[in-house]
Amino acid sequence: MSEQRAKRDPEGTRRRILEAATEQFTKFGLAGARVDAIATAAGTNERMLYYYFASKEGLYVAVLESMYAQFAEREQRLDLSGLQPADAIRELAQSIWTHLRENPQWLSLINNENLHEGRYLDRSSHLRETISPVVDLLRVTLERGAAAGQFRQGVDPLDFYVTVVGMGYYIVSNRFTIDVFVGRNYVEQRHQASIADMHLDMLLAYLRPANQAPLS
Incomplete structure (x- = not known):
């Protein structure tokens, strides 16, 4: 792709660079990813990559x-x-867990950034704004449940959200070592369904007021 063509389609060029960079960073991490390989896969040149993202690290943060x-x-x-x-808690949890299962490359990127102790992600100026609406969605659901007497009062929505994500994250990110260690492959749908049911029961049992019968 010529530089002139790239400038005529800035959003398309930026998207292709991000897609190519996602694959490189997923496979090789920040240190091992090559700028020339990203540019070639995106059908552009290194000059355009630096034009849009300033640096390899800037591209990594954008990814x-x-x-x-x-x-x-x-x-x-x-x-x-x-x-x-x-039912809203079930729907949200299942959606989160499905996304994690369907996008293992996302977990690879998170694992890599944790090796860097989050210092590159900390450069993002609007990352927390991205997650706030999801936590608000959960907060409204928890408040509805509490007002109806179905959930306990005072559940921290962010703590609960992190717990839900953590349940799904561990199963996907450790799927290979779990299989080797205990002999159960959680890539198989029947095992996914079984542990998801267990996790949902645990979450809803926590939310249930002490004086209420189990939620059906």
């Missing part, structure tokens, strides 16, 4: 931001308002 935004946008599209609070 992380994009992945988090995709994750959050999926949950924000959920319409939970018409569901009973317990």
Whole structure:
């Protein structure tokens, strides 16, 4: 792709660079990813890559931001308002866990950034704005459940959200070592369904007021 053509389609060029960079960073991490390989895969040149993202590190941060935004946008599209609070929790949790299973490259990027102790992601100026609507969605659901007497009062929505993500994250990120260590392959649908049911029961049992019968 010529530089002139790239400038005529800036959004398309930027998107292709991000897609190529996501694959490189997923496979090789920040240190091992090559700028020339990213540019070639994107059908552009290194000059355009630096034009849009300033540096390899800037591109890496943009990839992380994009992945988090995709994750959050999926949950924000959920319409939970018409569901009973317990069903809304089930819907949100299943959506999060499905996204993690379908996008293992997202987990690879997170694992790599944790090796860097989050210092590159910390450069993002609007990352927390991305996740806030999802936490607000959960907060409204928890408040509806509490007002109806179905959930306990005072559940921290961010703590609960991190717990839900953590349940799905561990199963996907450690799927290979779990299989080797205990002999159960959680890539198989039947095992995914079984542990998801267990996790949902645990989450809803926590939310249940002490004086209420189990949620059905």
